[in-house]
Amino acid sequence: MAHELPQTVQLMKNHRSIRQFTDQPVDDATFREIIFAAQRAPSSHHVQAYSIVHVTDPDKRATLARVAGGQQYVNEAPVFLVFVADFWKHEHVCIEEDSDFQIDETENVLVGTVDAALAAQNALTAAESFGLGGVMIGGIRNHPRDVRDCLDLPRYTFPVMGLCLGYAAEVPEQKPRLPLEMILHTNTYCEKPFIDGRKNYDEEMAHYYQTRSANQKEISWSKQMSDYFAKVRRPEVTTFLTEQGFALK
Structure with a gap:
């Protein structure tokens, strides 16, 4: 007797990266549910060290598409989100509470990155449950200063990834994973x-x-x-993180 998979598991196993979208917009109620689902992702010590920037301005979209490596679907997707590791809010709390703000440890960069990534994955899974598709945009880290300036990101934040969402115009073959x-x-x-x-x-x-x-x-x-790891990638990220207030001790 075949084992029937839960709907959510089947949804996750069917995942494909969608890079071509129809013109159908994502209605506001669906969008908000996707963001609510993103918020329910696990967060270390309830720090919630992330923010989500919903980019709707066409000029900002064009800038982000360019700095992400000319990825046109950043321009074309009905929804484009940038997931940002965010400790600015925690600095603000520590100032208000007259407390030390110990942000220098590399662990904090890991916490912020993990929190943002888990929220992004929750958002993508939620979107797929509504019949949408999407693709993560790691190229958002290609030129982090340009992203910071485009989105007015404050100190103690850094962009982790982008996420295109919309209704699929084409569903590609599923890429095999490691056994x-x-x-x-x-x-x-x-x-x-x-x-x-x-x-x-x-x-x-x-x-x-x-x-x-x-x-x-x-x-x-x-x-x-071997081709991928033969090249130095995004060498400015460490310097950028330092500029944003993360000493990486």
């Missing part, structure tokens, strides 16, 4: 399943890239990853 045995460990980390299974996964990914309906290319996952 479960290559990412799931019991009690201790075991390298062998990854070493033994990498070639098969490379073949699966190469077939996917060669046969998918758009942007076909000939590359394996290992080659893609």
Whole structure:
């Protein structure tokens, strides 16, 4: 007898990144429910170290699309959100409460990043439950100073990711993930399943890239990853974080 999956689990397993959207707007009631769902994401010590910027201004959209690497769907999506790690509000509270504000630890950067990412994932899952699709925009970190200036982000904040949302105009093929045995460990980390299974996964990914309906290319996952990690990426992020008040001690 086949095991029937809960609707939410099936929804999550069906996820695809949507980059082409119809002109159908997202109504305000649906939008607000998506944001309410984002707020219910877990938060370390109830810090809630994030804010969400809903970007509707066309000029700001154009700026963010450009700094994110020319990603046109940032312009075209009915909804574009920027998830910001936010400790400005906590500095304000500490000033009002006449308390020290110990923000220098790298742990705080991790807390803010995790809080923002969990809220973003909740928002995407909620949107998908309403029949929308979306794609996360990591390119929002390409030029963080430009994003800060565009959105008037205060000290003790930094942009973590963007999120495009809307009704899908096209649903792409689902990209294969690493096999479960290559990412799931019991009690201790075991390298062998990854070493033994990498070639098969490379073949699966190469077939996917060669046969998918758009942007076909000939590359394996290992080659893609080795090319990715051969380059320094976003080297200004550390300096930017320091400028924003995070000493990373």
